[in-house]
Amino acid sequence: MQERAGIKDVAAAANVSIKTVSRVINGVSTVEPAMRKRVEEAIALLNYVPNTAARSLKTGAGNTVGVVVDSIDDVFFSSLVSAIEDRAIPMGLAVIVGSTGFDAARERDQLLRLAGQNVRGVILAPVGEEHDFLEPYRSIMPVVTVDRSVPGFDSVTVDDYSAAREGVELLVASGHRRIAMVGFDSRIQTANRRRRAYEDVLVAHGIPLDPQLVPEVSFESEAARGALQNVLALEEPPTALFLANARHAASVVAAMHHLGRTDLAVLSFGDFSLADSVQPSISAIDQDPYLLGALAFERLVERLADPTLEPVDRTAPTEFRSRVSHTIRALAPADRAPAPTERG
Amino acid sequence: MQERAGIKDVAAAANVSIKTVSRVINGVSTVEPAMRKRVEEAIALLNYVPNTAARSLKTGAGNTVGVVVDSIDDVFFSSLVSAIEDRAIPMGLAVIVGSTGFDAARERDQLLRLAGQNVRGVILAPVGEEHDFLEPYRSIMPVVTVDRSVPGFDSVTVDDYSAAREGVELLVASGHRRIAMVGFDSRIQTANRRRRAYEDVLVAHGIPLDPQLVPEVSFESEAARGALQNVLALEEPPTALFLANARHAASVVAAMHHLGRTDLAVLSFGDFSLADSVQPSISAIDQDPYLLGALAFERLVERLADPTLEPVDRTAPTEFRSRVSHTIRALAPADRAPAPTERG
DNA sequence: ATGAAAGCGCTAACAA
DNA sequence: TTGTTAGCGCTTTCAT
Numbered sequence: 001m002q003e004r005a006g007i008k009d010v011a012a013a014a015n016v017s018i019k020t021v022s023r024v025i026n027g028v029s030t031v032e033p034a035m036r037k038r039v040e041e042a043i044a045l046l047n048y049v050p051n052t053a054a055r056s057l058k059t060g061a062g063n064t065v066g067v068v069v070d071s072i073d074d075v076f077f078s079s080l081v082s083a084i085e086d087r088a089i090p091m092g093l094a095v096i097v098g099s100t101g102f103d104a105a106r107e108r109d110q111l112l113r114l115a116g117q118n119v120r121g122v123i124l125a126p127v128g129e130e131h132d133f134l135e136p137y138r139s140i141m142p143v144v145t146v147d148r149s150v151p152g153f154d155s156v157t158v159d160d161y162s163a164a165r166e167g168v169e170l171l172v173a174s175g176h177r178r179i180a181m182v183g184f185d186s187r188i189q190t191a192n193r194r195r196r197a198y199e200d201v202l203v204a205h206g207i208p209l210d211p212q213l214v215p216e217v218s219f220e221s222e223a224a225r226g227a228l229q230n231v232l233a234l235e236e237p238p239t240a241l242f243l244a245n246a247r248h249a250a251s252v253v254a255a256m257h258h259l260g261r262t263d264l265a266v267l268s269f270g271d272f273s274l275a276d277s278v279q280p281s282i283s284a285i286d287q288d289p290y291l292l293g294a295l296a297f298e299r300l301v302e303r304l305a306d307p308t309l310e311p312v313d314r315t316a317p318t319e320f321r322s323r324v325s326h327t328i329r330a331l332a333p334a335d336r337a338p339a340p341t342e343r344g
Numbered sequence: 345m346q347e348r349a350g351i352k353d354v355a356a357a358a359n360v361s362i363k364t365v366s367r368v369i370n371g372v373s374t375v376e377p378a379m380r381k382r383v384e385e386a387i388a389l390l391n392y393v394p395n396t397a398a399r400s401l402k403t404g405a406g407n408t409v410g411v412v413v414d415s416i417d418d419v420f421f422s423s424l425v426s427a428i429e430d431r432a433i434p435m436g437l438a439v440i441v442g443s444t445g446f447d448a449a450r451e452r453d454q455l456l457r458l459a460g461q462n463v464r465g466v467i468l469a470p471v472g473e474e475h476d477f478l479e480p481y482r483s484i485m486p487v488v489t490v491d492r493s494v495p496g497f498d499s500v501t502v503d504d505y506s507a508a509r510e511g512v513e514l515l516v517a518s519g520h521r522r523i524a525m526v527g528f529d530s531r532i533q534t535a536n537r538r539r540r541a542y543e544d545v546l547v548a549h550g551i552p553l554d555p556q557l558v559p560e561v562s563f564e565s566e567a568a569r570g571a572l573q574n575v576l577a578l579e580e581p582p583t584a585l586f587l588a589n590a591r592h593a594a595s596v597v598a599a600m601h602h603l604g605r606t607d608l609a610v611l612s613f614g615d616f617s618l619a620d621s622v623q624p625s626i627s628a629i630d631q632d633p634y635l636l637g638a639l640a641f642e643r644l645v646e647r648l649a650d651p652t653l654e655p656v657d658r659t660a661p662t663e664f665r666s667r668v669s670h671t672i673r674a675l676a677p678a679d680r681a682p683a684p685t686e687r688g
Numbered sequence: 689a690t691g692a693a694a695g696c697g698c699t700a701a702c703a704a
Numbered sequence: 705t706t707g708t709t710a711g712c713g714c715t716t717t718c719a720t
Contacts, residue, residue: 004484006713017691022715030689047480052460053397054713058696073426082417085443094457097441099429113438116396136391140348250617257621273594274618277601350697361707374705398697402712
C-alpha cells in the first residue's frame, strides 16, 4: 500500500497550485483546458482520490443521509432502505446504512457514528422500546423514526393495533379459540402493540389468555421454528396461528410444511414472498416497508428544507391480503385426541 | 437546528483545555474524576457529538469497512452484508453499505466515496462485467471482490460454470430439450458464466440453441414474470426452466403458480425461502451468500494485517438442494398441441 | 484565470 | 495530570 497522494502531491506533479487542483476535482469551469489536462494526468498518475473527510470537515456538510436498521438481512428493512436509496441517489445524496442487530447499545453507536460523519440527516428504523438516548440528537440533526414514535421527532408508523385486531378477529370468526402468536419479541415496540391487539380481541370474545401461546422468540428466524414446535406440543395445542412478523412468518410456514401441519389456520402480520404460492396460501396483513421508507425520506427532505417544522407522526396504511389460510376452520373437538381437563 | 457544539465549546463550558476534553471522549484514564465530571456535564449540556470526519482526518484511518452491493433489496446481497457485519462489529469495525442499483457509474461513485471516507478496506460485490476503474484502488486500499474476478485483486467466487452445468444436465436427463433460461442479464458476470454452462450442455447433447429461450431480463423482479409469459407463449414452448438467480427465481415460481403452470420442470441457481414448501418443491443450486461474505471479510482482514500478500481467488462451494421440481419429466409430444414444423 | 494563506474539529507531540 | 501548538487535506476568502 503506497502512501496515499493528497491534493498537494497532485499540485506539485502538475506544477500548479492546490487551488487549481481543487477547482478541477470540483468541476469548476473557469480552468484553462491545458491546465485542467495537466491536473487530470497527475491525478491519474498518482491514483489520487479526494479525501471526503477533509472536504466535509471544511464545508461542514456531507452529501449523505444515514439509515439505521435492526438487521439488513430482513426484507422488511432492506426494502425500506431500498426506497430511501431510490429517492436519495437522484438527489445526489448517498445513503449509508448501519445496523444494530437488535441491540440498543449498537443503535446508539451507529447514531453517534453517523452524527460524527456529518450526515445531513438520519432515518432510524430500529424498533426497540428504548429511546432516551435520542434526545440530544433532536437539536443537532434531522431524525425521522420509523415504526417507533418518539416525542419530539418525526415518525412514520403503521397502525399495528387496529390492523392486528382486525386480523385476529378473522381468526376468531373462523371458530378458533386456541390461537398462538408466534414470533413475539418483547423488545420490539411493534410486537407489543400487536400482542395487545391480539389479547384485546380474545378478551372481547371471552377467550381465556394463555401466555404459553405467546412464546418469546428471538430475532433469528430459526427461533420461530422451535417456538412453533413447543406450542404444538402443548396439552391444548392451538388450531390457529397469528404470526407476529414477516421475518418469522416465512420460517414458520416452512416449518409447518415440514411437520405436515398445513391444517392450521394462519394469519401473518407482514406479507412475504411466495405467501400466495404455498398450499394453502397464507393470508397476510401487508405493511409495505418500501412505502414506509419513502414516507420517512420524504419527511426528512421536508425537514432538511425547513428545520423549524413541527414534528409529525405519519401513519402508513396496511392492506389485507385475503388468501386461504385464515379461513381454515377450527377442528371440531371430536377430531382431536381427547385432552384431560379439570372440568372433565 | 442549533449551531453544533465543537470540542472548543465543550472546553470553554467546562473551563478546561480542549485536550482534556479530547482525553475524556477518548476514554483516556489519566483524567481527574472531578475534571472528567465537569467535561461530561458540558458534553451533555451542549449535546456535543465528536466529529468523526475531523478525527479520521487527523489520524488517517477510520474504523469502518465499506461494502458495495448491487441492490440491498436482494437476499443474496443482504445476507452477504450480514455475514460481514457479524464479523466486523465484534472487532470494533463499523460497516457501511452502499449500493449501485446495477449501475457501473454508481459503483464508481460509491467506491470513490468510500475511499474518500478513510475506510480501512472495501468488499466489492457488484457483479458487473466492467472493472477497469478498479485499477487505481489497488495501490491505495485493500479491496476484495465477490463473484467477480479482477486481476490483481483478491476475490471470492463461486464455480458458477460447473455448478450450472451439473444442474442443466439434470434437466436434460429428465428428458427436456426445450429448456428456457429465465432471469438472464447480460451485464452480470455470473449470469454470463451460467449461460455459457447452459449452452455448452445443450450443445453437448445435440440440442439446438434458441436465443428466444434466453430472454434478457432486467433486475427488477417483476421483469422475470413477463419473460416467463413470453417464453411460454412461444410456438415451441419450453418444458423446463433454468432460473438464472434466486432473485428472479422466487418471482418466476410465483408467476408459475398464478398461471397454473406447475407442470414445468424447474431448477434454480440460488436457493430461496420457501423453495422447499411450494408444490412441487423447487430444486436449487445453493450458493451461500453468507459464506461468500464471511470468506471475503476474512480475506480483507488478512490483507489488512499484511498488505503485501499476493492476491488470491477463493472459490466457495455450492450445494445441490435436490427437491422435486427438477425431476419432472418432459411431456410426451402427443400431450402437446401439435406445433407446425419445417420438417413437417 | 490562478495563487497564498487561513482555518474547519480534532489528535499528537511536547511542555509545564 | 493538564495545556499549548502544529497540522491532517481540503475549501474559501482575497489578492494578483
